Amino acid sequence: MLSWERLLNSERRKPKADKAQKTEEPKSTDARTEIERDYDRILFSTPVRRLADKTQVFPLERNDSVRTRLTHSYEVSNLARSLGVVLAFDDKIITDETLKPERNLPAILAAIGLAHDLGNPPFGHQGEQAIQTWFKDNPGVLEDGQLTEAMKQDFIKFEGNAQTLRLLTRLQLINDEYGLNLTYATLAALMKYPTASDKIDKNHVAKKKHGYFQSEKEIVADIWAKTGLSEGVRHPLTYVMEACDDIAYAVVDAEDAVKKGLVSFSDLISYLEHHGNGDDAVKVVYEKACCKHKKHRKTVLSPAELNDISMQMFRVYAIGEMVRDVRDAYRDQKDKIMAGNLKPDLLTESRSSKLCELLKKFDKEHAYVHRSVLEVELTGYNTIRGLMNFLWEAIHQRKEPENLGLRRSTPFAAYAYNRISENYRRIFENDSNPLPVRYKELQLLTDMISGMTDSFALSLYDELKQYYVPRKA
Secondary structure, three states, X not given: OOOHHHHOOOOEOOOOOOOOOOOOOOXXXXXXXXXXXXXXXXXXXXXXXXXXXXXXXXXXXXXXOOOEHHHHHHHHHHHHHHHHHHHHHHOOOOOOHHHOHHHHHHHHHHHHHHHOOOXXXXXXXXXXXXXXXXXXXXXXXXXXXXXXHHHHHHHHOOOHHHHHHHHHHHHXXXXXXXXXXXXXXXXXXXXXXXXXXXXXXXXXXXXXXXXOOHHHHHHHHHHHHHHOOOOOOOOHHHHHHHHHHHHHHHHHHHHHXXXXXXXXXXXXXXXXXXHOOOOHHHHHHHHHHHHHHHHHHXXXXXXXXXXXXXXXXXXXXXXXXXXXXXXXXXXXXXXXHHHOOOOXXXXXXXXXXXXXXXXXXXXXXXXXOOXXXXXXXXHHHHHHHHHHHHHHHHHHOEOOOOOOOOOEOOHHHHHXXXXXXXXXXXXXXXXXXXXXXXXXXXXXXXXXXXXXXXXXXXXXXXXXXXXXXXXXX
């Protein structure tokens, strides 16, 4: 049985300075808990700001009211924090007041909601697919005798969730190798898929993707040891954040599709009416939204304004219904959650399961496949694959293969290598890194690609393309 005392472990990975050698410092007046400080560390980090120029669903969108990864992450964080307040104050899922549940539950859920997409590459899921297919189409880069099967799968099945953990624990450097040095509690709750890339199980909700790379294997073992978790066992609050993520994108992707003019409010309502089959949650949201829509039709609104305000109210009703049902599902399933054996996710177990399913299907059938979306997704897909070709030459073509530093064998490789983030290069060139050279090369490639924003990827691709001369076979 999992223990909240361990699950809310507020210690950090970075060892504290030896008190015997530490000079006397003024007593801190910081009233925040350690977990509340985690949220602030994440909020002010550079990767969060980059999310403003990363695709949620609609790449390179010029309509400011359509979501980016940043606005999506804020919304998930807000929903998760709100559920944390309810679980802490109303349901009192933690009775040990020394753990400060009223403060720490909302704080940790807000933190992991904000951070959950930080490792995603540019251009949304097309970015992940572009990285994965590049490795499948270039199998030679994986076949040099240095890589274990798990190391190969890290790249063939490249995963933004695993990159998020790497980003927060390795890549956000100041003067050490602890990243943002978050608490064990936050890092554990952030891991949506606590499994390695060679142990994926599509039939297991916590193993259907992987949540860490081999480079962070020892960090994950430390996190599990400190929190009482293990392979395939999620932190209880991970289920809550996952549900909030699903609610946010299922509902607001439909709203964004209406804002872009790809579909109308009436299209969505007709779809729910036709496919709802009398489902309680679908019926409640449908009736509330229709009632409000009829009232708005009596006012002086243009068709576009009517569409917009009707979708806003639909969003309010749908999210409200789904959040309440997730809260009830957590209450009903808490024993299984604390035993570490809840198989499905909370939304699937909730009364709103059908509503969420229909909204996701509507988004897929009527928004994601629109020609305007597919055209820009193709641009992003080709851009990432082109950049990977350029940067692989920059990383791999060295005058001295064992010298990972700046000396490259071609002028283009030297120029392109210099365009890679200094942070990432420093980690790549670090002699204390025990991983095989080929693994480090490939990881530098994915670190750089996944850290780009949409617009930076496009501009860097255009910049490098003008200098690139294909190597002779």
